[in-house]
Amino acid sequence: MPQHDAQARLAVSTVIFALSPETDGDGVERPSLRVPLVRRLREPGLGRWALPGGWLPVHESLDAAAARTLNETTGLAPRYLEQLYTFGDPDRSPGERVVSVVYWALVHSDEVERAVSDENVRWFDEDDLPDLAFDHAAIIEYALRRLRTKLEYSGIAHALLGETFTMAELRGVHEAVLRKRLDAANFRRTMEASGTLVDTGERLAGTRHRPPALYRFDPAHSPVASPSPASAAPQHAASVTAPPAPRPGTHSKDTP
Amino acid sequence: MPQHDAQARLAVSTVIFALSPETDGDGVERPSLRVPLVRRLREPGLGRWALPGGWLPVHESLDAAAARTLNETTGLAPRYLEQLYTFGDPDRSPGERVVSVVYWALVHSDEVERAVSDENVRWFDEDDLPDLAFDHAAIIEYALRRLRTKLEYSGIAHALLGETFTMAELRGVHEAVLRKRLDAANFRRTMEASGTLVDTGERLAGTRHRPPALYRFDPAHSPVASPSPASAAPQHAASVTAPPAPRPGTHSKDTP
DNA sequence: CCAAAAGTGTTTGTTTTACACCCATGG
DNA sequence: CCATGGGTGTAAAACAAACACTTTTGG
Numbered sequence: 001m002p003q004h005d006a007q008a009r010l011a012v013s014t015v016i017f018a019l020s021p022e023t024d025g026d027g028v029e030r031p032s033l034r035v036p037l038v039r040r041l042r043e044p045g046l047g048r049w050a051l052p053g054g055w056l057p058v059h060e061s062l063d064a065a066a067a068r069t070l071n072e073t074t075g076l077a078p079r080y081l082e083q084l085y086t087f088g089d090p091d092r093s094p095g096e097r098v099v100s101v102v103y104w105a106l107v108h109s110d111e112v113e114r115a116v117s118d119e120n121v122r123w124f125d126e127d128d129l130p131d132l133a134f135d136h137a138a139i140i141e142y143a144l145r146r147l148r149t150k151l152e153y154s155g156i157a158h159a160l161l162g163e164t165f166t167m168a169e170l171r172g173v174h175e176a177v178l179r180k181r182l183d184a185a186n187f188r189r190t191m192e193a194s195g196t197l198v199d200t201g202e203r204l205a206g207t208r209h210r211p212p213a214l215y216r217f218d219p220a221h222s223p224v225a226s227p228s229p230a231s232a233a234p235q236h237a238a239s240v241t242a243p244p245a246p247r248p249g250t251h252s253k254d255t256p
Numbered sequence: 257m258p259q260h261d262a263q264a265r266l267a268v269s270t271v272i273f274a275l276s277p278e279t280d281g282d283g284v285e286r287p288s289l290r291v292p293l294v295r296r297l298r299e300p301g302l303g304r305w306a307l308p309g310g311w312l313p314v315h316e317s318l319d320a321a322a323a324r325t326l327n328e329t330t331g332l333a334p335r336y337l338e339q340l341y342t343f344g345d346p347d348r349s350p351g352e353r354v355v356s357v358v359y360w361a362l363v364h365s366d367e368v369e370r371a372v373s374d375e376n377v378r379w380f381d382e383d384d385l386p387d388l389a390f391d392h393a394a395i396i397e398y399a400l401r402r403l404r405t406k407l408e409y410s411g412i413a414h415a416l417l418g419e420t421f422t423m424a425e426l427r428g429v430h431e432a433v434l435r436k437r438l439d440a441a442n443f444r445r446t447m448e449a450s451g452t453l454v455d456t457g458e459r460l461a462g463t464r465h466r467p468p469a470l471y472r473f474d475p476a477h478s479p480v481a482s483p484s485p486a487s488a489a490p491q492h493a494a495s496v497t498a499p500p501a502p503r504p505g506t507h508s509k510d511t512p
Numbered sequence: 513c514c515a516a517a518a519g520t521g522t523t524t525g526t527t528t529t530a531c532a533c534c535c536a537t538g539g
Numbered sequence: 540c541c542a543t544g545g546g547t548g549t550a551a552a553a554c555a556a557a558c559a560c561t562t563t564t565g566g
Contacts, residue, residue, distance in 0.1 A: 008266050008312060010355055056264055058353050062344040085490050086342045086357050088318040097314050099266055099357070101342050142490060168517080186556065188519075209517040210563035234341050234398060424544080442529065444546075465543040466536035 008088065008097040011255040012065040013053030013136075015084065015102065015143035016074060019109040019160050019173065020125065031109075031176050033126035035140060036074050041120065044094045045133030049124075051140070053100065053255040066103035075116045078105035079159035083234065084143055092135045093256035100256055104143045110162035134256040151177050155196040158217040166204055166212040167191065264344065264353040267511040268321040269309030269392075271340065271358065271399035272330060275365040275416050275429065276381065287365075287432050289382035291396060292330050297376065300350045301389030305380075307396070309356065309511040322359035331372045334361035335415035339490065340399055348391045349512035356512055360399045362415035390512040407433050411452040414473040422460055422468040423447065 019031040037049040052073035056065050063081065070078055081103055088099035107115075117123060124130060129140065151157055157173040158165065171187045191197055198218045203211040275287040293305040308329035312321050319337065326334055337359055344355035363371075373379060380386060385396065407413055413429040414421065427443045447453055454474045459467040 007263065008314060010264050010266060056344070056355070058264060059346050061346055062342065062355070083341060085339065086318065087490075088312075088357065090315050090317055099312070099318070101344065101355070167519090183556070183558085184518085185520075185558085190555090205564090207517075208565045209515080210519080210565095212518060234343075423546090439530070440545080441531085441547075446528095462538090463544080464538045466538095466545045468545055 008099045010056040011053055011098055011100045012056050012062060012069060013051040013100050013102050013139075013255060014066045014070045014078075014081075015051060015104045015140055016070055016076075016078070016107060017105065017143075017147060017160065018107045018112045018115075018123070019176065021109070021112065030172060033144075033176060034123045035126065035129070036115070036117075036121060036123045037130070037132070038073060039120040039122075040133055048133040049122075049130045049136075050133040050255070051102070051136050052121075053102075055255060056101070062101050063103075066101075066105070070103075070105055073116065073121060074107070075114060076107045076111050079108050080106040080156055084139075084146060087135060087139060089135070098256040102139055102143075104146060106156060106159035108162055109160060136256075148177055155191075155194055155217070158196075164200055164202070164214040164216050166214060168212060170215070264355045266312040267309055267354055267356045268312050268318060268325060269307040269356050269358050269395075269511060270322045270326045270334075270337075271307060271360045271396055272326060272332075272334070272363060273361065273399075273403060273416065274363045274368045274371075274379070275432065276379075277365070277368065286428060289400075289432060290379045291382065291385070292371070292373075292377060292379045293386070293388070294329060295376040295378075296389055304389040305378075305386045305392075306389040306511070307358070307392050308377075309358075311511060312357070318357050319359075322357075322361070326359075326361055329372065329377060330363070331370060332363045332367050335364050336362040336412055340395075340402060343391060343395060345391070354512040358395055358399070360402060362412060364418060365416060366418040392512075404434055411447075411450055411473070414452075420456055420458070420470040420472050422470060424468060426471070 016036050018034050018036075020034050021031075036052065038052050040046055040048055040050050052069055054065070054069045054072075056062070060068070062083065066083075067078060067081055070076065070081075082105075084102045084104045086099060086101045090097055092098065092100075115123070126144065129137065132140070151174060157170055157177070160173050161169055167188050168184070170191065171182055171184060174187070175182055196218050197215045200214045200216050202214045204214055205211050272292050274290050274292075276290050277287075292308065294308050296302055296304055296306050308325055310321070310325045310328075312318070316324070318339065322339075323334060323337060326332065326337075338361075340358045340360045342355060342357045346353055348354065348356075368379075371379070382400065385393065388396070407430060413426055413433070416429050417425060423444050424440070426447065427438055427440060430443070431438055452474050453471045456470045456472050458470045460470055461467050
């Protein structure tokens with residue numbers, strides 16, 4: 001198998017979204033979206049923040065590489081993982097041609113406390129991003145667009161919450177992502193009609209008002225409108241086969 | 257700039273869609289979708305049909321590489337070109353790890369007659385595809401899904417027609433792609449409301465019935481619902497900066 | 513009993529769908 | 540003058556948005 005002329009190098013990166021921990025214990029505060037970034041430890045772009053990622057190993061699938069680097073960076077398993085776009089402008093990385101297959105992921109807010117965060121890995125608020133290396137600012141902007149668009153026709157919001165959640169919490173996610181207030185009554189009806197929610201029968205106690213019902217996401221009715229029964233190639237999958245184990249090990253890789 | 261361990265090779269391929277020439281001179285027959293394929297001239301997959309494409313040159317952008325290989329294969333310039341997905345399963349190509357960035361394109365039926373077609377390049381009907389190399393059958397199926405989905409919320413159908421077209425021709429494209437009959441009256445209204453069509457004032461003579469108006473696509477109002485004014489990274493562009501010149505030269509490259 | 517959010521009902525306006533019907537042309 | 544699609548009108552149904560109102564808890 002001949003290895004011909006000079007080739008571009010292949011990297012895999014992921015835009016990871018999670019909800020900020022509620023500032024108020026009552027869940028009243030509107031949460032906001034956060035993204036973990038790693039500090040670059042070498043040139044080019046030394047010291048600036050970048051998306052977690054790494055070079056693609058020869059024997060690893062793209063999806064697996066995305067899930068792995070995500071786990072190595074944050075210590076989390078993605079609840080949702082989907083390929084976003086492949087960025088390959090010849091000059092997006094100075095010195096060397098790098099093509100990046102970029103994924104986007106949603107992780108549970110439950111587990112975010114468990115997430116890695118040190119000098120070289122930090123979570124940034126969606127609208128308070130630092131100076132970013134390469135074209136990563138544009139990539140995050142694009143991922144945000146995709147998240148917002150997809151939220152409106154697909155029930156992925158639950159992937160940002162825990163196992164069970166109240167209707168208000170789910171609405172809070174939509175409001176935070178879409179950056180607009182939603183009518184509680186109509187939102188409830190829309191969600192109930194979608195068939196993706198199951199009432200657990202339990203309700204959340206300890207509020208200073210009527211206790212809300214707790215729902216669970218129904219994986220059976222998830223992608224809802226998949227036209228073909230035997231689906232085609234890319235499994236724009238929700239729940240991903242989790243990586244080996246949340247082990248915050250060799251994080252902060254350097255890759256455009 | 258260190259070139260480390262073994263890497264995957266990067267290819268760019270394109271699923272090209274065009275309409276079959278009308279069998280009836282009156283435009284009554286429903287057209288169907290066709291895809292050009294190239295015969296593989298070497299192993300792996302020798303003799304089988306595959307998507308046009310080639311290895312990514314180090315200094316060429318992904319978009320440019322897609323447009324170029326498209327032109328080299330068919331002799332056409334794409335009217336619409338958009339990145340589809342990146343396929344990179346470790347075993348999708350026997351022997352060597354190949355990652356393919358796949359694009360999809362629409363070309364004018366006007367120019368299809370000008371298209372290359374010989375022993376090693378042939379156009380196949382959407383539902384009469386031959387035995388395909390690698391995972392290309394799944395890729396085409398996925399591209400079809402994308403085309404169908406995108407047609408319903410975006411006015412790209414005109415990219416399959418000529419400069420001017422009648423409302424019935426445009427509807428014919430939609431019907432051919434979506435594989436279902438559409439109400440002529442409602443279709444007309446939806447299209448007129450979209451604001452993407454301009455009445456040329458001329459009408460098509462020579463039919464055995466009332467002469468229909470000829471429309472032109474209005475590039476000003478094309479992508480319509482782009483939320484952000486200064487758009488983010490990937491320009492899911494319509495009309496593409498055409499490659500140098502339609503020169504049917506070195507076609508039929510070999511790439512997964 | 514009061515505040516505060518959960519949850520239900522109702523009204524109104526818009527969009528989608530189905531289909532009836534007139535119009536203009538070639539034969 | 541008739542067959543054939545081009546083009547317009549319209550009523551019913553489905554959907555979306557706005558908002559009033561009742562319910563259930565903690566304090």
